[in-house]
Amino acid sequence: MTAPPSRPRTRGVVLDLVRAAGTISRVELAQGSGLTAATITHVVRELMVDGLLIEVGQGESTGGKRRTLIELNSGSRYTVGVQLDRSTSSIVVVDLAGRPVIRSSIGGAGNRSPAATLEAIAAEVDSLLVRAGVDRGSVLGVGLVTHGPQDRAAGVLLNPQPTPEWYGYPLVATLSKMLDLPVLLDNDASAAAIGEYWVGGVDPASTHGCIYMAGGIGGGVVVEGELYRGGTSNPVEIGHISLDAGGIECSCGNRGCLENFAGPLAVIQAARAVPGLPDRIGLTEAAQDILVDFDKVASAAIAGDADALAIIEHSARYLGIAALNFANLFDLDLVVLAGPTFGTAGPIYQPIIHAALQRGAFNRPVRPVRAVLSASGADAAAVGGAVLVLRSELTPLQRLRPDGRSLTYQHW
Amino acid sequence: MTAPPSRPRTRGVVLDLVRAAGTISRVELAQGSGLTAATITHVVRELMVDGLLIEVGQGESTGGKRRTLIELNSGSRYTVGVQLDRSTSSIVVVDLAGRPVIRSSIGGAGNRSPAATLEAIAAEVDSLLVRAGVDRGSVLGVGLVTHGPQDRAAGVLLNPQPTPEWYGYPLVATLSKMLDLPVLLDNDASAAAIGEYWVGGVDPASTHGCIYMAGGIGGGVVVEGELYRGGTSNPVEIGHISLDAGGIECSCGNRGCLENFAGPLAVIQAARAVPGLPDRIGLTEAAQDILVDFDKVASAAIAGDADALAIIEHSARYLGIAALNFANLFDLDLVVLAGPTFGTAGPIYQPIIHAALQRGAFNRPVRPVRAVLSASGADAAAVGGAVLVLRSELTPLQRLRPDGRSLTYQHW
DNA sequence: ATTCTTAACCAAGTATCCTAAGTAAGTCAA
DNA sequence: TTGACTTACTTAGGATACTTGGTTAAGAAT
Numbered sequence: 001m002t003a004p005p006s007r008p009r010t011r012g013v014v015l016d017l018v019r020a021a022g023t024i025s026r027v028e029l030a031q032g033s034g035l036t037a038a039t040i041t042h043v044v045r046e047l048m049v050d051g052l053l054i055e056v057g058q059g060e061s062t063g064g065k066r067r068t069l070i071e072l073n074s075g076s077r078y079t080v081g082v083q084l085d086r087s088t089s090s091i092v093v094v095d096l097a098g099r100p101v102i103r104s105s106i107g108g109a110g111n112r113s114p115a116a117t118l119e120a121i122a123a124e125v126d127s128l129l130v131r132a133g134v135d136r137g138s139v140l141g142v143g144l145v146t147h148g149p150q151d152r153a154a155g156v157l158l159n160p161q162p163t164p165e166w167y168g169y170p171l172v173a174t175l176s177k178m179l180d181l182p183v184l185l186d187n188d189a190s191a192a193a194i195g196e197y198w199v200g201g202v203d204p205a206s207t208h209g210c211i212y213m214a215g216g217i218g219g220g221v222v223v224e225g226e227l228y229r230g231g232t233s234n235p236v237e238i239g240h241i242s243l244d245a246g247g248i249e250c251s252c253g254n255r256g257c258l259e260n261f262a263g264p265l266a267v268i269q270a271a272r273a274v275p276g277l278p279d280r281i282g283l284t285e286a287a288q289d290i291l292v293d294f295d296k297v298a299s300a301a302i303a304g305d306a307d308a309l310a311i312i313e314h315s316a317r318y319l320g321i322a323a324l325n326f327a328n329l330f331d332l333d334l335v336v337l338a339g340p341t342f343g344t345a346g347p348i349y350q351p352i353i354h355a356a357l358q359r360g361a362f363n364r365p366v367r368p369v370r371a372v373l374s375a376s377g378a379d380a381a382a383v384g385g386a387v388l389v390l391r392s393e394l395t396p397l398q399r400l401r402p403d404g405r406s407l408t409y410q411h412w
Numbered sequence: 413m414t415a416p417p418s419r420p421r422t423r424g425v426v427l428d429l430v431r432a433a434g435t436i437s438r439v440e441l442a443q444g445s446g447l448t449a450a451t452i453t454h455v456v457r458e459l460m461v462d463g464l465l466i467e468v469g470q471g472e473s474t475g476g477k478r479r480t481l482i483e484l485n486s487g488s489r490y491t492v493g494v495q496l497d498r499s500t501s502s503i504v505v506v507d508l509a510g511r512p513v514i515r516s517s518i519g520g521a522g523n524r525s526p527a528a529t530l531e532a533i534a535a536e537v538d539s540l541l542v543r544a545g546v547d548r549g550s551v552l553g554v555g556l557v558t559h560g561p562q563d564r565a566a567g568v569l570l571n572p573q574p575t576p577e578w579y580g581y582p583l584v585a586t587l588s589k590m591l592d593l594p595v596l597l598d599n600d601a602s603a604a605a606i607g608e609y610w611v612g613g614v615d616p617a618s619t620h621g622c623i624y625m626a627g628g629i630g631g632g633v634v635v636e637g638e639l640y641r642g643g644t645s646n647p648v649e650i651g652h653i654s655l656d657a658g659g660i661e662c663s664c665g666n667r668g669c670l671e672n673f674a675g676p677l678a679v680i681q682a683a684r685a686v687p688g689l690p691d692r693i694g695l696t697e698a699a700q701d702i703l704v705d706f707d708k709v710a711s712a713a714i715a716g717d718a719d720a721l722a723i724i725e726h727s728a729r730y731l732g733i734a735a736l737n738f739a740n741l742f743d744l745d746l747v748v749l750a751g752p753t754f755g756t757a758g759p760i761y762q763p764i765i766h767a768a769l770q771r772g773a774f775n776r777p778v779r780p781v782r783a784v785l786s787a788s789g790a791d792a793a794a795v796g797g798a799v800l801v802l803r804s805e806l807t808p809l810q811r812l813r814p815d816g817r818s819l820t821y822q823h824w
Numbered sequence: 825a826t827t828c829t830t831a832a833c834c835a836a837g838t839a840t841c842c843t844a845a846g847t848a849a850g851t852c853a854a
Numbered sequence: 855t856t857g858a859c860t861t862a863c864t865t866a867g868g869a870t871a872c873t874t875g876g877t878t879a880a881g882a883a884t
Contacts, residue, residue: 007871027831039872041833064830065880207643219741223642230635230743231619232779240772241737243657245673245730253772254736261657318657324666325653329631329741331642360652360665367644419840439862448842453864476861477849 007043010035014043015394016225018053018072019097020204025059025067044070051076052096052394072096078134079393080125080142080181081195081386083188083379084109084117085214086162087289088340090382091124093132096394098199098387102132103379109162114169122178140393141182143385144175145191147216149234155185158234186388188212188381189236190227192338192374193220194391195384200336200375208334209326210374211238211319212381213341215290217259221330228330236326239263243321262318264294264341270311271297277307291340298345309348316349320356327361327369338374338381346373419455422447424807426455428637430465430484431509432616437471437479456482463488464508464806484508490546491805492537492554492593493607493798495600495791496521496529497626498574499701500752502794503536505544508806510611510799514544515791521574526581534590552805553594555797556587557603559628561646567597570646598800600624600793601648602639604750604786605632606803607796612748612787620746621738622786623650623731624793625753627702629671633742640742648738651675655733674730676706676753682723683709689719703752710757721760728761732768739773739781750786750793758785 010033017032018024026044030037047053051073059067074095083090085108092103106124109117129136149158155172176183193210202208202222210220219236221228228235239259240252247256260266268290271277278284281300283293300308323335335357337349354371361369374380422445429444430436438456442449459465463485471479486507495502497520504515518536521529541548561570567584588595605622614620614634622632631648633640640647651671652664659668672678680702683689690696693712695705712720735747747769749761766783773781786792 010871025831036873037832038834038874042871061881062830063882064828065832067831223640228635228640228742231745232743235741235743237740237743240740242733243654245655245733254740255733321654321657321667325737326741328649328652329647329738330640331644331647331649333643422840437862449863450843450865451841454840473850474861475851476859477863479862 010039010043011047012394014040014047015052015072018070019198023056023069023071025069027067029070074099077138077140077390077393078129079140079386079389080129081191081379081382081384081389082121082125082142082144082175083191083382083385084121084144084146085188086110087215087291089117089121089124090379091121091128092379092382092386093128093134094199094383094386094390096390098195098383098390100376100379100383100386101134102128103382104128109166111162113163114166114171115174118171118175118178122175125179139181141184141389142175142179143184143186143191143387143389144171145186145188145381145385145388147218148187148237149232150185150187152185152233155183182389184389184392186385187218187220187234188214188384189218189238189338190220191382191384191388192376192380193222193336193384194227195376195380195387196336196338196374197222197225198387198390199383200380202334202336206334207330207332208336209236209330209332210336210338210380211323211326213264213319213337213339214381215264217263217319217322219326221332238322238326241322241325243318258318258322262315262322264290267297267311267315268293270314271308274307274311277305281305281308294341295344298341298348301348302344312345312348313352316352317356319349320353323353323371324356324360327357333367333369335369335371336374336380337371338376340378342373343378422451422455423459426452426459427464427484427806430482431610434509435468435481435483437481439479441482486511489550489552489802489805490541491552491798491801492540493603493791493794493796493801494533494537494554494556495603495794495797496533496556496558497600498522499627499703501529501533501536502791503533503540504791504794504798505540505546506611506795506798506802508802510607510795510802512788512791512795512798513546514540515794516540521578523575525575526578526583527586530583530587530590534587537591551593553596553801554587554591555596555598555603555799555801556583557598557600557793557797557800559630560599560649561644562597562599564597564645567595594801596801596804598797599630599632599646600626600796601630601650601750602632603794603796603800604788604792605634605748605796606639607788607792607799608748608750608786609634609637610799610802611795612792614746614748618746619742619744620748621648621742621744622748622750622792623735623738625676625731625749625751626793627676629675629731629734631738633744650734650738653734653737655730670730670734674727674734676702679709679723679727680705682726683720686719686723689717692717693720706753707756710753710760713760714756724757724760725764728764729768731761732765735765735783736768736772739769745779745781747781747783748786748792749783750788752790754785755790761785 013033017029026040030040053070054073055068056071057069059069074097077096081092087108088105089108090105092100094100156168157166160167172183172185189212192212207223212218217239219238240257242254242256244256249255250257281296283296297308301312350373357369376383425445429441438452442452465482466485467480468483469481471481486509489508493504499520500517501520502517504512506512568580569578572579584595584597601624604624619635624630629651631650652669654666654668656668661667662669693708695708709720713724762785769781788795
């Protein structure tokens with residue numbers, strides 16, 4: 001365990017400015033941080049000694065001495081992001097700049113026990129680190145992201161999915177012990193949102209939300225680079241907002257929930273109900289993996305099947321209404337669509353949702369509101385998980401405990 | 413103008429702890445703030461020299477020296493809150509503890525010009541300060557709260573309501589000059605939310621949202637004592653979230669907006685449509701003031717008129733769905749109902765909305781979710797405006813500019 | 825070359841916190 | 855009642871992370 005760095009907040013601010021700019025000079029760091037040039041000198045020197053920053057050349061003169069350009073020393077540290085759901089688990093290793101250096105997908109939880117699932121994940125993480133040639137000592141930690149509700153501080157799920165054994169199972173402690181690395185747990189949609197902010201080129205001044213659609217629909221919001229956390233850190237249950245007061249009752253107790261109109265299960269069910277369509281696109285009677293089945297409908301829609309297209313467009317229109325409510329409530333100027341379902345169907349969803357925002361976003365007179373597809377594609381949540389570890393280690397904006405360890409981060 | 417106080421952040425933390433506790437000792441301040449007892453000694457002494465805190469006695473011994481009890485010196489500073497809408501303007505003067513010391517209501521904007529309206533408000537503020545015997549030198553400033561969208565930093569509305577002349581009119585600069593006091597502008601629903609947190613006895617650990625219903629429906633969210641601001645500071649347009657994808661088109665561009673189902677105008681229109689009801693409750697043909705008309709329906713409902721009750725209950729059920737979406741998206745554990753419409757009809761609305769939250773709030777397994785009526789009644793927004801000034805002057809949690817002046821606060 | 829401008833660094837000062845060692849004022853037990 | 859103990863608060867000194875102001879380095883302009 002390394003000693004806690006001094007002035008963690010200032011280091012975090014500087015690192016974040018470097019990350020956002022890519023390449024930057026000390027003068028610009030001073031302007032951007034509000035600190036004086038002298039302080040920047042000291043902080044940058046510390047960060048260079050730690051190997052986090054490197055000087056990469058000189059800028060053009062603006063009438064005097066040329067500025068020394070600084071970048072993240074991206075190969076000096078790595079983090080791992082693990083996105084877990086029932087059908088698949090995506091794993092990525094990212095460098096200090098948040099760029100993926102290697103990725104893979106393995107089977108999801110299925111009906112396996114947490115222990116068996118985590119064993120498989122740990123083995124794959126070990127394998128990826130070896131294959132990428134990443135020194136284990138330079139790995140800061142692992143971000144495990146999955147569906148909510150969850151207790152992040154305890155590192156457990158508060159949801160008996162996929163099997164009752166998962167409720168309260170010590171995911172973080174177990175994976176941490178298996179890998180001998182720090183592990184943090186977070187919501188997949190929140191991770192996708194912060195990941196998009198960090199590596200997706202989102203304007204730091206923007207307030208953006210993420211709609212993450214995998215097996216279900218989740219949401220995340222980033223304001224000024226920070227995740228909206230709400231009260232119990234399980235915010236933005238966008239899959240279960242009601243869009244029809246008289247709609248059918250949902251298992252959540254609400255009526256007319258978004259997921260029942262627009263979720264992948266609703267899409268698959270709608271496809272099954274169209275005579276001939278299941279046979280045409282290979283949708284067998286027995287319920288397969290949700291994402292596999294959804295992708296059959298999505299592929300058919302992209303390929304021009306009118307029935308499939310109508311079903312996807314119906315889903316997109318409801319997502320558009322949800323996105324509009326989402327944007328008007330959180331005052332967003334950007335809605336990012338992320339998750340495996342948008343891998344194939346994204347080009348159908350994006351323009352419809354974007355158009356819905358143009359129609360009714362309240363803050364549109366103040367600034368433009370857009371909907372875009374995630375830059376990280378299906379790996380958005382996994383990349384986000386890795387980014388969450390980067391953030392927690394490098395830019396500790398939360399108040400630190402006296403011993404320098406993060407409150408939201410469990411070191412085995 | 414007084415010199416900016418030293419260590420503004422620490423002072424703010426201490427003042428906030430004192431405010432939340434009412435009466436507190438230095439030992440508890442040290443525990444609550446995380447600062448050492450020595451630092452608390454220094455900070456409390458500074459604050460006592462400034463007259464903001466006073467020692468008020470001693471607590472029971474817990475085995476040693478008795479604790480010296482400290483309170484806000486509530487008579488040492490005052491702020492003014494002005495809530496403005498079309499039909500009425502509520503004005504309150506609150507002391508340092510946020511308690512109202514005097515209040516009044518005058519006519520709202522109506523169709524008057526901004527200048528004429530502000531003249532009337534300024535005269536009434538002057539009059540209230542004199543009648544309450546408040547020394548002008550102890551008045552920190554004025555919080556002007558009204559509907560959005562608005563540009564808080566510029567101190568102008570971005571909405572041509574009630575007349576086009578209001579769009580972009582320099583409200584803050586004008587009122588500030590009239591009164592020779594600092595003025596800040598904010599959203600009425602946000603103000604009601606923070607006001608409820610400050611003086612309504614809301615648990616500081618809770619995450620609460622406010623549904624503010626006056627002429628329209630607005631929302632505000634407070635997380636850990638801070639307002640959710642979103643991107644352009646016009647968040648939580650809850651009146652225009654869609655609850656029926658196939659509903660009638662709203663002027664905002666969306667369909668099936670909450671306001672068209674549950675807003676006061678919808679209630680009045682529904683009452684007009686019931687044969688006999690308008691005559692029975694004195695609802696004349698010509699549209700009067702919205703709040704006056706709404707109150708006729710609400711009073712009849714409270715008095716037992718079945719038709720009026722059904723209309724209010726219909727409105728409440730839709731507000732309940734909206735509150736549930738609100739709570740699930742923002743992860744709230746408390747929804748406060750505020751605004752003049754709840755003055756009479758609150759006892760009908762509250763149980764229905766509360767029941768809706770019990771039915772479907774996602775975080776309910778983690779902690780209870782409640783709906784309550786505002787403790788400040790119809791003055792919630794005005795009290796909130798006054799509290800916003802207290803906060804900005806006393807607990808500057810925002811980063812301060814080098815000259816010590818707040819970024820969000822315009823000193824004429 | 826000389827002078828100006830800009831970048832980066834260094835030294836000393838300051839604000840704000842901490843730790844450590846007190847003093848003050850109470851309880852408790854013999 | 856006296857001495858030991860506990861708790862509340864204060865004082866003194868020191869650490870940290872910033873600041874201000876001056877210096878050196880490296881370029882452009884004349």
